[in-house]
Amino acid sequence: MTELLPLPGLRHVPAADAPQNRKEFTSDQEVRWCPGCGDYAVLAAVQGFLPELGLKRENIVFVSGIGCSSRFPYYLDTYGMHSIHGRAPAIATGLATTREDLSVWVVTGDGDALSIGGNHLIHALRRNVNMTILLFNNRIYGLTKGQYSPTSEPGKVTKSTPMGSLDNPFNPVSLALGAEGTFVARTVDSDRKHLTSVLSAAAAHRGTSLVEIYQNCPIFNDGAFDAIKDNESRSEAIIPLAHGEPIRFGRDRQLGVVRDRFTGGVRIEENPSDADVLVHDAHAADPTTAFALSRLTDSGVLAHAAIGIFRQVEASTYDDQARDQIATARAGTTDTRTALAGLLASGDTWDVV
Amino acid sequence: MTKQVQQLDRVIIRFAGDSGDGMQLTGDRFTQETASFGNDLSTLPNFPAEIRAPQGTLPGVSSFQVHFADHDILTPGDSPDVLVAMNPAALKANLSDVKKGATVIVDSHDFTSRNLSRAGYAENPLEDDTLAEYDVHAFELTDMTVEAVKEFGLSRKDSSRAKNMFALGLLSWMYGRPTDSTVTFLERRFAKAPDIRDANVTAFKAGWYFGETTEAFAVSYEIKPAPMAPGTYRNITGNLALAYGLIAGSTQSGLPLFLGSYPITPASDILHELSKHKRFGITTFQAEDEIAGVGAALGASFGGSLGVTTTSGPGLALKAETIGLGVMMELPLLVVDVQRGGPSTGLPTKTEQADLLQAMFGRNGESPVPVVAPRSPADCFDAALEAARIAVTYRTPVLLLSDGMLANGSEPWHIPEVADLPMIDPAFATEPNHTVESGKSAGERDFWPYLRDEETLARPWAVPGTKGLEHRIGGLEKGAGHGNISYDPANHDLMVRTRAAKVERIARDIPPLEVDDPLDEDGRGADILVLGWGSTYGPIGAAVRQVRSSGHPVAQAHLRHLNPFPADLGAVLRSYDTVMVPEMNLGQLSMLLRAKYLVDVIGYNHVRGLPLRAAELAEAITKEITR
Numbered sequence: 001m002t003e004l005l006p007l008p009g010l011r012h013v014p015a016a017d018a019p020q021n022r023k024e025f026t027s028d029q030e031v032r033w034c035p036g037c038g039d040y041a042v043l044a045a046v047q048g049f050l051p052e053l054g055l056k057r058e059n060i061v062f063v064s065g066i067g068c069s070s071r072f073p074y075y076l077d078t079y080g081m082h083s084i085h086g087r088a089p090a091i092a093t094g095l096a097t098t099r100e101d102l103s104v105w106v107v108t109g110d111g112d113a114l115s116i117g118g119n120h121l122i123h124a125l126r127r128n129v130n131m132t133i134l135l136f137n138n139r140i141y142g143l144t145k146g147q148y149s150p151t152s153e154p155g156k157v158t159k160s161t162p163m164g165s166l167d168n169p170f171n172p173v174s175l176a177l178g179a180e181g182t183f184v185a186r187t188v189d190s191d192r193k194h195l196t197s198v199l200s201a202a203a204a205h206r207g208t209s210l211v212e213i214y215q216n217c218p219i220f221n222d223g224a225f226d227a228i229k230d231n232e233s234r235s236e237a238i239i240p241l242a243h244g245e246p247i248r249f250g251r252d253r254q255l256g257v258v259r260d261r262f263t264g265g266v267r268i269e270e271n272p273s274d275a276d277v278l279v280h281d282a283h284a285a286d287p288t289t290a291f292a293l294s295r296l297t298d299s300g301v302l303a304h305a306a307i308g309i310f311r312q313v314e315a316s317t318y319d320d321q322a323r324d325q326i327a328t329a330r331a332g333t334t335d336t337r338t339a340l341a342g343l344l345a346s347g348d349t350w351d352v353v
Numbered sequence: 354m355t356k357q358v359q360q361l362d363r364v365i366i367r368f369a370g371d372s373g374d375g376m377q378l379t380g381d382r383f384t385q386e387t388a389s390f391g392n393d394l395s396t397l398p399n400f401p402a403e404i405r406a407p408q409g410t411l412p413g414v415s416s417f418q419v420h421f422a423d424h425d426i427l428t429p430g431d432s433p434d435v436l437v438a439m440n441p442a443a444l445k446a447n448l449s450d451v452k453k454g455a456t457v458i459v460d461s462h463d464f465t466s467r468n469l470s471r472a473g474y475a476e477n478p479l480e481d482d483t484l485a486e487y488d489v490h491a492f493e494l495t496d497m498t499v500e501a502v503k504e505f506g507l508s509r510k511d512s513s514r515a516k517n518m519f520a521l522g523l524l525s526w527m528y529g530r531p532t533d534s535t536v537t538f539l540e541r542r543f544a545k546a547p548d549i550r551d552a553n554v555t556a557f558k559a560g561w562y563f564g565e566t567t568e569a570f571a572v573s574y575e576i577k578p579a580p581m582a583p584g585t586y587r588n589i590t591g592n593l594a595l596a597y598g599l600i601a602g603s604t605q606s607g608l609p610l611f612l613g614s615y616p617i618t619p620a621s622d623i624l625h626e627l628s629k630h631k632r633f634g635i636t637t638f639q640a641e642d643e644i645a646g647v648g649a650a651l652g653a654s655f656g657g658s659l660g661v662t663t664t665s666g667p668g669l670a671l672k673a674e675t676i677g678l679g680v681m682m683e684l685p686l687l688v689v690d691v692q693r694g695g696p697s698t699g700l701p702t703k704t705e706q707a708d709l710l711q712a713m714f715g716r717n718g719e720s721p722v723p724v725v726a727p728r729s730p731a732d733c734f735d736a737a738l739e740a741a742r743i744a745v746t747y748r749t750p751v752l753l754l755s756d757g758m759l760a761n762g763s764e765p766w767h768i769p770e771v772a773d774l775p776m777i778d779p780a781f782a783t784e785p786n787h788t789v790e791s792g793k794s795a796g797e798r799d800f801w802p803y804l805r806d807e808e809t810l811a812r813p814w815a816v817p818g819t820k821g822l823e824h825r826i827g828g829l830e831k832g833a834g835h836g837n838i839s840y841d842p843a844n845h846d847l848m849v850r851t852r853a854a855k856v857e858r859i860a861r862d863i864p865p866l867e868v869d870d871p872l873d874e875d876g877r878g879a880d881i882l883v884l885g886w887g888s889t890y891g892p893i894g895a896a897v898r899q900v901r902s903s904g905h906p907v908a909q910a911h912l913r914h915l916n917p918f919p920a921d922l923g924a925v926l927r928s929y930d931t932v933m934v935p936e937m938n939l940g941q942l943s944m945l946l947r948a949k950y951l952v953d954v955i956g957y958n959h960v961r962g963l964p965l966r967a968a969e970l971a972e973a974i975t976k977e978i979t980r
Contacts, residue, residue: 120648329632
C-alpha cells in the first residue's frame with residue numbers, strides 16, 4: 001500500500017524544508033461543530049496526517065462546498081476556500097488544472113456532493129482531475145437541521161418527510177465506480193488508523209480520488225453506523241477490502257465473499273472454501289467487480305458495509321494532459337507579447353498609408 | 354466590349370438563401386474582398402437557430418448583409434440596394450426590407466410550383482407583377498454553375514452546391530471586388546478535395562465572366578476606398594475581437610488565461626477561438642455546465658490565473674451564485690455575456706440588449722459588479738482588455754456585455770500596436786501586511802486578506818504557494834481586515850458598503866463621457882442628447898448624422914461603463930433639455946438613469962432581434978426635436 005516518495009499524486013508539489021507538526025496545520029479559528037460530531041475525528045486525522053505528507057503547507061489547498069463538513073477549511077492553516085453548495089469539485093478543477101504545484105483537496109458531504117453537486121462530482125471523476133475528494137456521509141442534512149439526504153435509507157422520517165422518505169438512496173461508492181473513478185474508497189470516522197491509511201493512498205493517487213467517510217451526526221442521525229462501529233457487531237458487519245487479500249471476515253473469519261455464478265455479481269457465503277473466496281484486486285482495470293463489491297453495502301439501515309479501497313488504477317489525468325497540450329503548443333514561444341502582435345496582424349490584412 | 358463603370362458612394366447588398374446554401378460564407382468572402390479593397394464596411398449576418406431548417410421554407414432562410422462605402426459608415430444599413438435571392442423563400446422573406454427600385458438578383462432554378470408553395474407564393478413572383486417596382490434579374494444560376502463545373506465529374510448535387518460561388522463571382526464583378534483572396538481561400542479550404550476545390554474556383558470565375566459578358570448588366574460599379582487613418586487593418590467580427598482582447602488581457606497582465614465555458618449561441622466562437630491559442634498559455638475548459646464553467650474559472654483565479662467564463666443570457670442566470678461568490682471573495686473574474694433575445698431560450702441567434710439589469714442585479718444580496726460594454730465589433734477588443742484591467746485591479750468579477758449583433762457582425766479594425774496597449778499589474782501579495790497588536794504573538798507580522806488598498810479599496814490577492822500568507826476565504830461574510838467569518842451586524846453593514854464603494858471607486862479611472870455636440874463650440878449646446886450603450890452605437894450614430902444633415906442639431910454620447918457610470922454623467926444629463934435613450938430592450942438603461950439621476954429620459958425601444966433601424970430612429974429624434 002505504501003507508495004515510495006515522490007507520490008504520483010503529489011509529484012509536482014514542493015516538499016517542506018523542515019519536518020512539520022500538527023500544530024502548524026491548525027488554524028486559529030475555533031471549531032464550531034456539535035459536540036460528538038464525527039467531523040472532529042476526521043479533522044484530527046487530517047491535521048495529524050498532513051505533516052506526514054511532507055509538503056509545503058502553502059502548497060496545500062482545501063476547497064469545500066456548503067454544509068457542516070464544508071467548514072473544514074477554516075480549521076486548517078493551509079490555503080482554503082469555503083465555496084458554494086455543490087460546486088467545490090468544479091472550482092477545484094480550475095485550480096488543479098492551472099496549478100500542478102498544489103495539493104488540492106475537496107471536502108464535501110452527502111447533500112453537497114450527491115444532491116446539489118451531483119453533476120460536478122461525476123464529471124470530476126470522469127475527467128480524473130488530480131485532486132482528493134473527502135465525502136463526509138452522515139446520511140442526513142445537518143446544517144439545515146435534519147431533513148433526509150440522498151443517502152438516507154428509504155422511509156426515513158424527518159422534518160420534511162413525516163410519513164417517511166420516498167426516494168432510493170445513492171450508494172456513493174457505486175456512483176463513483178459508475179463514473180469510472182480511478183480511486184474509490186470508503187472508510188469510517190472513528191477508525192483513525194484506517195482513515196489515515198486510506199487518506200495516504202488517496203493523496204498518493206494521481207487523478208481524482210474519492211473517499212467516502214462514514215461520519216456520525218449525533219444530533220440528527222445518531223447511530224446510523226452503529227452496526228459497523230459496535231465492538232460486538234463490527235466483525236460481521238464490515239466487509240474488509242485490502243488489495244491482494246481474500247475477502248474474509250466474521251468473528252472467526254467464517255464469512256467470505258464469493259462470485260455468484262448466477263447473477264455475475266458477488267455474495268457473502270458462510271464457510272466458503274479458500275479457493276472460492278474472492279481475492280480483492282483494487283488494481284483491476286475493469287471496475288465491474290469493484291462495483292459488485294460496492295453492492296454488498298446496505299441501502300437501507302446499515303447492517304453490512306464494504307470498507308477499504310475498492311478501486312485504485314492508473315489512468316491519464318485531465319489536468320496533466322491539458323498542461324501537456326499547452327506545453328506542446330508553447331514550444332518555441334518565448335515572448336507572448338510578440339506572439340500577440342503576430343496574432344493580431346494575422347489573417348487578411350491591408351495597409352493604409 | 355468594355356462596360357461602363359458608374360461611381361457610387363455606398364451600397365448595401367444582402368445575400369439570402371437556404372441555410373444550406375452557404376450564404377454566410379458567400380457574405381463573408383464578399384466582405385473580405387471589400388475590406389482588402391479599402392472600403393469602410395459593416396456586416397449583419399442573420400440566420401436561424403436550426404442547423405438545417407426544412408429546405409425551401411421561410412424559417413430556413415439565412416442571410417448576410419454587407420454595407421460598404423467610400424466614407425466612414427456605422428451600420429450594416431437598414432434597406433438593401435441589392436438583394437441576391439437563391440430561392441423563392443429567400444425572396445419572400447427579404448423583399449419587404451428592400452428599397453423600391455433596388456436590384457433583385459434571383460436564381461430562378463428553384464422557382465418550381467412545389468418550392469413556390471413552400472415559400473407561400475400562390476403565383477410565381479417572377480411572372481406576375483410582384484416585382485414590378487424592382488430591377489429584377491432572374492438567371493438560371495444553378496444550371497449555369499452545373500454547366501461550368503461539369504468537367505470535374507461531380508454529381509449534380511455537388512456541382513450545384515457551388516452556385517453560391519457563382520453568385521459571389523457575379524457580384525464581385527458588379528462591384529469591382531478583388532478576387533485573389535477568394536481564390537486563395539477556396540484553394541486552402543478545399544485543399545483535401547481537389548475536385549470540389551476546382552469546381553468552386555471555376556464557379557466563382559464563371560460568375561465573374563458571366564457578369565462581364567451578359568447583356569443583362571450594362572454597367573458595373575465602383576466604390577472608391579474610404580479614407581482611413583494610416584496603419585494596418587483587417588476585417589474582424591466581435592467574437593474574434595473579444596477573444597483577442599482576452600488574450601491581450603493575459604499578455605498585458607502576465608496572468609495565464611483560463612477559460613471555463615459551456616457552449617451556447619452566440620458565445621461559443623470565443624471558446625473555439627481561445628482553444629486555438631494554447632501557445633499563449635491559455636487553458637480552455639469545456640465544462641459540464643454553465644455553473645462548472647464559471648466555478649472552474651473562479652478556482653483558477655484563486656490560483657492566480659485570469660479566470661474567464663463566456664456565455665449568453667440563460668447561462669448568465671445559471672452563473673449568478675458563483676458570481677456572487679466572486680463578489681464576496683473579491684477575486685478577479687471576467688464574465689462575458691453575448692446577449693441574445695430572451696427571456697428563457699428566447700431567440701438564440703438574434704440580438705438584444707436586455708441582460709443589463711440581470712448583469713447589474715441578478716444576484717442575491719447587495720452584490721455590485723462592474724459592467725462594461727463594447728460598442729462595435731472591433732471595439733470588443735478594447736472593451737475586453739478594459740474589463741480585464743478592472744477585474745484584476747479591483748479584485749472583482751466584471752461583466753462584459755456583448756451581443757449577437759456585435760458577435761457575428763464585422764468591420765475593419767485598425768490593428769493596434771502591442772506596445773501601445775495598457776499594462777495591467779496583478780500586484781500579488783507576497784509579504785505579510787499586518788502587525789499583530791495583542792496576545793502572545795503581539796508584534797509579529799501576519800497576513801490579513803481583507804486589509805484594503807486605500808486608493809482602490811481592493812484587497813490583496815495572495816495565491817496559494819505564497820509562504821506565510823495562508824488564508825481561507827469563502828461565501829460567508831468576512832470581518833473587515835482580518836477576513837475571518839463575522840456575523841457582527843456593524844461589520845456586515847460596513848462590508849456591504851465597502852464592496853459598493855469599491856465598485857464606485859472605479860469611476861476614478863474612467864475618462865469623462867465624450868459628448869459629440871455640434872453646438873458645443875459656440876457654448877450653447879444642442880437641446881437634445883441621444884445616449885446609448887453597446888451595439889446601438891452604429892444605428893444611433895447613423896441616425897444622428899441623418900438628423901443633423903436635415904438641419905437639426907443633436908448631441909450624441911455612448912456609455913462604455915454601465916457600472917459605475919462615468920463620474921460626470923449626471924452633469925451631462927442635466928445639461929440637456931431632452932435625453933433620449935435608444936435600446937434593444939424595454940428601457941433598462943433608462944431605468945438606471947432615472948433611478949440614479951432623477952432625469953426624465955425618453956426611451957426608444959425595439960426588441961425585434963435585429964439592430965435598431967437608423968432611419969426610424971432619426972425620425973423619432975426629429976419628432977422629439979420638432980415637438
